[in-house]
Amino acid sequence: MIHAAILAGGRGQRLWPKSRKSLPKHLLPLIGEKTMIQETVGRLKGVAPEENIYIVTEEGQQEIIAGQLPDVPGSNILIEPEGRNTAASIGLAAVHMEKKDPDGVMISLHSDNWVGDVETFRRILRDSCEVAERTGGLGTVGIAPTYAATGFGYIHTGRKLDVDLATTFWEGRKFVEKPDLATAERYVSSGEYFWNGGMFIWRISSILDAIRQHMPDLYEGCRAIRDSLGSDSEKEEVARVYGGLEKVPIDRGVMEKADNIFVAKGDFPWDDVGTWASIENHFPADAKGNVVIGEFEEVDSENCIIVGDETLITTVGVSNLIVVKTKDALLICRKERAEEVRDLVAKLADSDKFRKHL
Amino acid sequence: MIHAAILAGGRGQRLWPKSRKSLPKHLLPLIGEKTMIQETVGRLKGVAPEENIYIVTEEGQQEIIAGQLPDVPGSNILIEPEGRNTAASIGLAAVHMEKKDPDGVMISLHSDNWVGDVETFRRILRDSCEVAERTGGLGTVGIAPTYAATGFGYIHTGRKLDVDLATTFWEGRKFVEKPDLATAERYVSSGEYFWNGGMFIWRISSILDAIRQHMPDLYEGCRAIRDSLGSDSEKEEVARVYGGLEKVPIDRGVMEKADNIFVAKGDFPWDDVGTWASIENHFPADAKGNVVIGEFEEVDSENCIIVGDETLITTVGVSNLIVVKTKDALLICRKERAEEVRDLVAKLADSDKFRKHL
Numbered sequence: 281m282i283h284a285a286i287l288a289g290g291r292g293q294r295l296w297p298k299s300r301k302s303l304p305k306h307l308l309p310l311i312g313e314k315t316m317i318q319e320t321v322g323r324l325k326g327v328a329p330e331e332n333i334y335i336v337t338e339e340g341q342q343e344i345i346a347g348q349l350p351d352v353p354g355s356n357i358l359i360e361p362e363g364r365n366t367a368a369s370i371g372l373a374a375v376h377m378e379k380k381d382p383d384g385v386m387i388s389l390h391s392d393n394w395v396g397d398v399e400t401f402r403r404i405l406r407d408s409c410e411v412a413e414r415t416g417g418l419g420t421v422g423i424a425p426t427y428a429a430t431g432f433g434y435i436h437t438g439r440k441l442d443v444d445l446a447t448t449f450w451e452g453r454k455f456v457e458k459p460d461l462a463t464a465e466r467y468v469s470s471g472e473y474f475w476n477g478g479m480f481i482w483r484i485s486s487i488l489d490a491i492r493q494h495m496p497d498l499y500e501g502c503r504a505i506r507d508s509l510g511s512d513s514e515k516e517e518v519a520r521v522y523g524g525l526e527k528v529p530i531d532r533g534v535m536e537k538a539d540n541i542f543v544a545k546g547d548f549p550w551d552d553v554g555t556w557a558s559i560e561n562h563f564p565a566d567a568k569g570n571v572v573i574g575e576f577e578e579v580d581s582e583n584c585i586i587v588g589d590e591t592l593i594t595t596v597g598v599s600n601l602i603v604v605k606t607k608d609a610l611l612i613c614r615k616e617r618a619e620e621v622r623d624l625v626a627k628l629a630d631s632d633k634f635r636k637h638l
Numbered sequence: 639m640i641h642a643a644i645l646a647g648g649r650g651q652r653l654w655p656k657s658r659k660s661l662p663k664h665l666l667p668l669i670g671e672k673t674m675i676q677e678t679v680g681r682l683k684g685v686a687p688e689e690n691i692y693i694v695t696e697e698g699q700q701e702i703i704a705g706q707l708p709d710v711p712g713s714n715i716l717i718e719p720e721g722r723n724t725a726a727s728i729g730l731a732a733v734h735m736e737k738k739d740p741d742g743v744m745i746s747l748h749s750d751n752w753v754g755d756v757e758t759f760r761r762i763l764r765d766s767c768e769v770a771e772r773t774g775g776l777g778t779v780g781i782a783p784t785y786a787a788t789g790f791g792y793i794h795t796g797r798k799l800d801v802d803l804a805t806t807f808w809e810g811r812k813f814v815e816k817p818d819l820a821t822a823e824r825y826v827s828s829g830e831y832f833w834n835g836g837m838f839i840w841r842i843s844s845i846l847d848a849i850r851q852h853m854p855d856l857y858e859g860c861r862a863i864r865d866s867l868g869s870d871s872e873k874e875e876v877a878r879v880y881g882g883l884e885k886v887p888i889d890r891g892v893m894e895k896a897d898n899i900f901v902a903k904g905d906f907p908w909d910d911v912g913t914w915a916s917i918e919n920h921f922p923a924d925a926k927g928n929v930v931i932g933e934f935e936e937v938d939s940e941n942c943i944i945v946g947d948e949t950l951i952t953t954v955g956v957s958n959l960i961v962v963k964t965k966d967a968l969l970i971c972r973k974e975r976a977e978e979v980r981d982l983v984a985k986l987a988d989s990d991k992f993r994k995h996l
Contacts, residue, residue, distance in 0.1 A: 297952075577992055579982045580975075588968075592995045594655075594986075596971035596978050601956070605968060610946075612961060612970060613954035617938075620954045624937045628952075634935055637950045 281384045282409050283484070284328040285373035286320055288337040288345065288391035289363045294555045294621045296628075297609035298587065301638050306392035307344055310553060311562045316392040318348055323398050327405045328387060334358055334376055335391070336369040361518060364525045366478070367533040371491055371498050372518070375506040378484045385409045386487060388480040388530070394562065396549025407447035408481035408544045418490055418538050419481035420452065421546040422474025428464035431554060431619070433457050433476035433531060436467075437543045452541025455531050474543065476531065477550055487534070494537045501525060555618035556602040556611075560585050574605070585615065609637045639742045640767050641842070642686040643731035644678055646695040646703065646749035647721045652913045652979045654986075655967035656945070659996050664750035665702055668911060669920045674750040676706055681756050685763045686745060692716055692734060693749070694727040719876060722883045724836070725891040729849055729856050730876070733864040736842045743767045744845060746838040746888070752920065754907025765805035766839035766902045776848060776896050777839035778810065779904040780832025786822035789912060789977070791815050791834035791889060794825075795901050810899025813889050832901065834889065835908055845892070852895045859883060913976035914960045914969075918943050932963070943973065967995045 292305025299305040306317040314322065321333055330351040336358045337345055346354050358372055370388050377386055387405055395401045408419045422435045437450035455476060459467060467473035482490075492499040501521035508517035535541060551558055560571040570581065574588025581595040587604040595601070602618060604611040613621060628634045650663025657663040664675040672680065679691055688709040694716045695703060704712050716730055728746050735744055745763055753759045766777045780793045795808035813834060817825060825831035840848075850857040859879035866875035893899060909916055918929040928939065932946025939953040945962040953959070960976060962969040971979060986992045 297950075575992070577982065577985055577989065579978050579985065590966075592655075592967040592992055594967065594969050594982055596969070596982055597975035598959070598970055598972055601970065603968075603970060608948075609950040609952065610961075610963060610968065611952050611954070612956055612959065614956055617955035620937050624935065624952055624954055627935055627937065628950075631935065634933070634950055 281332060281381050282328040282387065282406075283332040283334065283377040283381065283384050284324055284387040284389060285370060285377075286317065286333060286335045286389055286391045287366055287369050287478075288317055288335050288341065289360060289366075289369055290390070290392055292392060293625045294619060295553075296621055296625050297604055297606045297611050297637065302340065303344070304341075305553070307341065307348065310559070311394055315348055316394075316553070317345065320389060320391050320393070321349055321352065323395055323401060324387075324389075324405075325402075327402050327409075331356070332377075332381075332384075334373045336360060336373050338363060359518075361522045363527070364522055365527040365529050367491070367495060367498055367528045367530045368501075368522065368525050370480070370487065370530050371502040372505065374484055374488050374491075375502050376509065378488060379506065379509055382485065384484050385412050386480075386482055386484045388478075390478045390552070392553065393477065394551040394553050396551075398548075400548040401546075404447045404544050404546060404548070405479075405481065407443075407445040407449075408542075410445060411441070411443060411449055411542055411544070412481045412483055412486065415540075415542065416483060416486050417540040417542045418452075418486060418535065419542045419544060420535065421477060421479040421481075422450075422543040423477045423546040423548075423550045425468045425473070425475050426549075428461060428468045429475065430458055430461055430464050432552070434459065434464075434467050434473040435476050435543055437472050437474060441542060448545035450543045450545070452535075452543045455536045455541075474546065475550070477546065477552065478531075479546070480530065480535075481544070486540075490534045490538050490540075495528065495533045498525060498528075498533070555621065556585060556587070556604060556613065557615050557618035559587065583615070639690060639739050640686040640745065640764075641690040641692065641735040641739065641742050642682055642745040642747060643728060643735075644675065644691060644693045644747055644749045645724055645727050645836075646675055646693050646699065647718060647724075647727055648748070648750055650750060651983045652977060653911075654979055654983050655962055655964045655969050655995065660698070661702070662699075663911070665699065665706065668917070669752055673706055674752075674911070675703065678747060678749050678751070679707055679710065681753055681759060682745075682747075682763075683760075685760050685767075689714070690735075690739075690742075692731045694718060694731050696721065717876075719880045721885070722880055723885040723887050725849070725853060725856055725886045725888045726859075726880065726883050728838070728845065728888050729853075729860040730863065732842050732846050732849075733860050734867065736846060737864065737867055740843065742842050743770050744838075744840055744842045746836075748836050748910070750911065751835065752909040752911050754909075756906075758906040759904075762805045762902050762904060762906070763837075763839065765801075765803040765807075766900075768803060769799070769801060769807055769900055769902070770839045770841055770844065773898075773900065774841055774844050775898040775900045776810075776844060776893065777900045777902060778893065779835060779837040779839070780808075780901040781835045781904040781906075781908045783826045783831070783833050784907075786819060786826045787833065788816055788819050788822050790910070792817065792822075792825050792831040793834050793901055795830050795832060799900060806903035808901045808903070810893075810901045813894045813899075832904065833908070835904065835910065836889075837904070838888065838893075839902070844898075848892050848896050848898075853886065853891045856883060856886075856891070913979065914943060914945070914962060914971065915973050915976035917945065941973070
């Protein structure tokens with residue numbers, strides 16, 4: 281059986297002021313009418329049944345997630361006592377799945393990404409599950425890059441695999457972190473590098489085995505949690521284990537070290553919707569290049585991204601600005617500096633006066 | 639006796655979205671705790687008694703003005719059925735004053751300007767009233783220019799008058815309209831040109847006589863209104879007269895044509911607070927040159943003017959922006975284009991959807 285872990289631990293800080301501590305990015309309908317996590321779960325239709333979908337999240341989001349995902353069993357919403365990055369989240373999900381179906385296959389996805397061609401996405405996931413089942417390898421989807429992005433990690437592919445499926449597969453050679461622009465350009469023109477979109481496919485037993493090899497402390501924690509599942513001490517045990525875990529992404533903790541990686545060619549439009557700048561890829565622009573959600577009037581203003589509410593937003597003589605207005609906060613940011621919203625959020629977190637706006 | 643007309647017919651369009659049709663600039667506390675019109679009336683203490691102060695305004699503002707100026711008699715709030723520019727407003731005030739005190743002196747001031755040195759301002763007005771009374775001339779205060787402004791008209795002065803008062807007076811040679819920058823620079827370096835701040839001082843009889851000479855239609859209207867004052871037909875008569883009047887400023891209708899102009903040297907800080915850009919002259923800037931009213935946090939942003947409410951305003955990587963936030967509207971404007979807020983307001987006025995925000 282196919283199971284899926286949806287990692288819903290992100291804060292979406294660069295999407296402040298819409299994305300908030302109490303209602304982060306994945307719980308928002310940033311693109312379209314459904315929230316990002318609803319889209320993510322809906323995208324798995326025909327791949328994994330809802331009773332096999334697990335959401336890994338934090339205390340405080342449980343109720344909202346249950347409300348947004350009525351078809352996912354409440355017991356599949358797994359609560360992390362604190363965020364310990366993706367290796368821990370995947371380990372936690374894996375032991376839950378293992379208990380239910382030790383021979384199963386697992387998909388791990390972020391809860392807050394966008395996919396443009398859902399049918400292709402589903403086919404690639406299904407084919408990847410098939411390859412994971414057959415080979416016992418650790419699979420990932422390499423997104424075909426459309427530009428020399430410096431904001432994503434890359435996966436270097438090797439030999440093409442001889443597989444009788446519609447999807448193209450390669451041996452994985454190396455996971456590499458976010459490159460500088462020159463390196464990114466080299467990667468993209470080589471044709472051998474793909475974006476790491478944080479999508480993984482493996483047998484449940486394969487990932488637990490890989491964690492045992494490459495992250496023995498985490499493995500030990502996973503075993504302890506596994507033994508406590510369903511008992512009175514489960515919550516306590518999870519808290520104890522998490523208290524001692526390093527914050528390590530699965531990419532660095534396992535995938536960079538493993539030698540049994542395979543890569544599925546992800547030739548579908550994909551976006552991590554990481555910053556406000558990415559919003560303009562998902563909405564039509566007006567004649568002056570302004571992308572507008574909400575009420576807007578301007579004089580001689582162009583190439584702006586306007587995300588408003590019922591407030592009338594107006595501009596005079598500006599260009600390349602991001603403007604985001606919510607009930608209690610307003611962001612005005614140069615488009616090319618959308619990453620730095622993270623620095624602003626850090627400043628607000630340090631401020632006794634403004635922390636309430638996070 | 640000294641009387642004063644306070645012209646409160648302006649819309650303050652360039653100060654949108656704070657300045658609104660229903661609560662325009664002069665009724666707002668833009669600088670300090672009192673509203674602009676309260677400041678204007680307060681500035682006349684020791685010059686004209688409150689019972690001699692007349693406010694010329696529009697239907698709809700009467701109650702708010704009466705509330706803001708409890709010491710000005712309600713009957714001194716004169717309602718224009720529609721704005722017909724300053725010549726008409728001054729004519730209307732003059733006939734009210736004439737009825738009460740035909741030998742009196744009249745001061746005319748805008749309701750929405752800022753004065754930095756109130757004691758000097760008062761002395762100059764008192765001295766100007768003295769000269770007006772003695773000579774029967776039409777007086778104005780020429781503001782000593784501090785830079786080559788292109789946003790104000792200028793007054794060209796001639797021969798210095800031999801007057802035994804603390805204030806310096808010249809013969810007025812010419813009123814000139816807003817110049818281009820080169821001309822403004824020439825004016826300022828000549829030492830003979832002063833800013834026209836729209837402050838006038840004359841005998842009531844002198845201005846009515848000048849209107850008779852230079853604007854006979856307006857004079858006829860003034861006479862008709864004068865005859866109706868206190869009668870049942872007063873309101874009707876004012877409406878009839880106003881319906882036929884041209885929109886002419888007193889500067890062009892009278893002062894440019896008269897040959898008995900005198901100019902008092904206005905050596906006090908003055909500002910018409912015409913645009914949001916002028917706000918930064920009245921508030922301290924932070925270390926990065928940002929002038930902030932309200933709640934503000936930024937990353938690498940400088941020389942901005944931030945006028946907010948309880949909403950947290952944040953910026954990342956921007957400079958020289960004006961940001962004004964009110965309950966229902968937001969303005970983001972390049973500082974050097976603050977005049978163009980007028981164009982934005984015109985666009986809003988043309989919009990069925992957005993007109994409500996004016």
